[in-house]
Amino acid sequence: xxxxxxxxxxxxxxxxxxxxxxxxxxxxxxxxxxxxxxxxxxxxxxxxxxxxxxxxxxxxxxxxxxxxxxxxxxxxxxxxxxxxxxxxxxxxxxxxxxxxxxxxxxxxxxxxxxxxxxxxxxxxxxxxxxxxxxxxxxxxxxxxxxxxxxxxxxxxxxxxxxxxxxxxxxxxxxxxxxxxxxxxxxxxxxxxxxxxxxxxxxxxxxxxxxxxxxxxxxxxxxxxxxxxxxxxxxxxxxxxxxxxxxxxxxxxxxxxxxxxxxxxxxxxxxxxxxxxxxxxxxxxxxxxxxxxxxxxxxxxxxxxxxxxxxxxxxxxxxxxxxxxxxxxxxxxxxxxxxxxxxxxxxxxxxxxxxxxxxxxxxxxxxxxxxxxxxxxxxxxxxxxxxxxxxxxxxxxxxxxxxxxxxxxxxxxxxxxxxxxxxxxxxxxxxxxxxxxxxxxxxxxxxxxxxxxxxxxxxxxxxxxxxxxxxxxxxxxxxxxxxxxxxxxxxxxxxxxxxxxxxxxxxxxxxxxxxxxxx
Numbered sequence: 001x002x003x004x005x006x007x008x009x010x011x012x013x014x015x016x017x018x019x020x021x022x023x024x025x026x027x028x029x030x031x032x033x034x035x036x037x038x039x040x041x042x043x044x045x046x047x048x049x050x051x052x053x054x055x056x057x058x059x060x061x062x063x064x065x066x067x068x069x070x071x072x073x074x075x076x077x078x079x080x081x082x083x084x085x086x087x088x089x090x091x092x093x094x095x096x097x098x099x100x101x102x103x104x105x106x107x108x109x110x111x112x113x114x115x116x117x118x119x120x121x122x123x124x125x126x127x128x129x130x131x132x133x134x135x136x137x138x139x140x141x142x143x144x145x146x147x148x149x150x151x152x153x154x155x156x157x158x159x160x161x162x163x164x165x166x167x168x169x170x171x172x173x174x175x176x177x178x179x180x181x182x183x184x185x186x187x188x189x190x191x192x193x194x195x196x197x198x199x200x201x202x203x204x205x206x207x208x209x210x211x212x213x214x215x216x217x218x219x220x221x222x223x224x225x226x227x228x229x230x231x232x233x234x235x236x237x238x239x240x241x242x243x244x245x246x247x248x249x250x251x252x253x254x255x256x257x258x259x260x261x262x263x264x265x266x267x268x269x270x271x272x273x274x275x276x277x278x279x280x281x282x283x284x285x286x287x288x289x290x291x292x293x294x295x296x297x298x299x300x301x302x303x304x305x306x307x308x309x310x311x312x313x314x315x316x317x318x319x320x321x322x323x324x325x326x327x328x329x330x331x332x333x334x335x336x337x338x339x340x341x342x343x344x345x346x347x348x349x350x351x352x353x354x355x356x357x358x359x360x361x362x363x364x365x366x367x368x369x370x371x372x373x374x375x376x377x378x379x380x381x382x383x384x385x386x387x388x389x390x391x392x393x394x395x396x397x398x399x400x401x402x403x404x405x406x407x408x409x410x411x412x413x414x415x416x417x418x419x420x421x422x423x424x425x426x427x428x429x430x431x432x433x434x435x436x437x438x439x440x441x442x443x444x445x446x447x448x449x450x451x452x453x454x455x456x457x458x459x460x461x462x463x464x465x466x467x468x469x470x471x472x473x474x475x476x477x478x479x480x481x482x483x484x485x486x487x488x489x490x491x492x493x494x495x496x497x498x499x500x501x502x503x504x505x506x507x508x509x510x511x512x513x514x515x516x517x518x
Contacts, residue, residue, distance in 0.1 A: 053120040061148040062262040069268020071108045081451030082284035087327040097318045099473045099508045107484035139188040146181040158501040171498030174513035222247040234516040252350045261341040273334040280331035286314030291400035299383040301332040308406035316410035318466030330405040351375030352440035369423045379443035395422035417462040478508040
């Protein structure tokens with residue numbers, strides 16, 4: 001097995017996942033600094049260097065530290081994906097949900113996550129030496145970086161991620177970023193295959209995700225490719241189909257034992273929802289899951305501390321929460337413990353991706369109905385929700401009308417959709433797409449970033465409008481987050497080029513490259 005592991009022993013300690021490398025935030029000349037002159041005394045200790053750099057990439061890719069988790073997973077992902085909404089009254093009228101988040105929120109992933117990913121990846125590459133393409137650490141980092149950068153581009157659109165060697169400081173289009181990330185994943189998969197990398201003994205007890213099993217990392221990489229391919233279905237259909245079919249043929253995640261789950265103590269969602277009480281169930285998820293009498297709802301959320309109209313109840317997105325102390329008792333908190341795990345890529349998601357592909361004629365090793373039903377079954381198994389047979393056979397249950405908690409902060413609304421659960425072979429392609437995406441959205445919980453993306457990309461699930469001012473926007477949820485406003489001053493030429501690549505104004509409304517619902 002040809003593996004360059006002489007520069008460092010491949011050890012990733014879970015306890016080091018929160019180790020913070022000082023990140024550069026003064027501009028993208030610093031962000032893309034290859035750090036070739038890093039202090040050798042600090043970085044020269046064997047194990048410490050690559051261990052810390054890979055741990056930092058993974059920490060940015062699967063954030064759980066309470067501040068990182070709230071600024072990315074919650075305020076953007078879970079709130080815009082309509083899994084949670086906020087209880088902080090001070091956030092009313094000044095949040096992503098109301099299309100006018102504070103500038104500090106807007107720039108946080110750009111300033112904090114991207115520099116961390118870029119700097120640490122460049123150090124992994126530097127330590128791998130001239131023959132970095134044959135280094136296991138480098139190829140492993142390529143896989144994790146792809147997940148990280150996919151999250152970032154799906155928040156902002158075009159970004160300067162250093163992916164173009166000819167101009168590493170330039171903004172790249174989202175199409176360029178997607179294709180480059182797929183090429184990187186292909187390289188990592190080819191390396192694993194060529195070197196027959198199986199379980200790496202040095203990682204068996206310390207790789208917190210897959211125990212050093214690179215057959216599982218390989219499936220994870222193919223799963224990322226399938227996720228991206230489905231995202232591109234409407235804008236690059238031939239290329240998307242090619243990528244998707246190859247990913248499925250090579251092997252994506254098919255078992256919950258291969259799900260990528262981040263365990264952390266305390267888990268970010270525990271801090272934000274349970275301990276701090278900053279977030280509660282969103283009315284949209286309440287409507288669908290209570291309407292379907294979905295047994296997973298009790299796995300996702302706890303009954304309200306002071307239940308009124310139903311035990312598990314959500315608040316409308318953008319509600320004017322007048323009193324947090326009251327709101328946290330009226331609405332349901334996440335059903336998690338300090339040491340629970342958070343899933344980032346799952347078998348259920350992959351089955352739903354395959355169901356959508358099959359619906360549009362792609363070779364997905366199964367027909368649309370079979371893949372759809374496998375997705376629901378995998379999700380039920382993942383959450384310990386019992387047998388999904390009766391749920392899948394239900395052709396009458398629909399999302400429920402929303403009734404707010406007695407003494408709550410919203411209003412009553414009719415159901416957002418009439419979509420049912422049971423597969424209907426005689427339904428239109430569009431109706432079955434809504435069925436697939438609605439169940440995919442439910443199964444993606446609590447991955448709000450992906451939930452938000454499905455709403456933007458397909459228009460499904462149908463969601464409630466927010467019951468407050470949207471500051472002139474007509475959308476129900478933002479299409480993107482604007483760029484860091486200081487880029488206009490600090491990096492004006494690159495910023496202007498980035499806006500040009502965006503294809504519209506630098507605001508919440510301009511759709512992503514892959515979004516054709518607007």
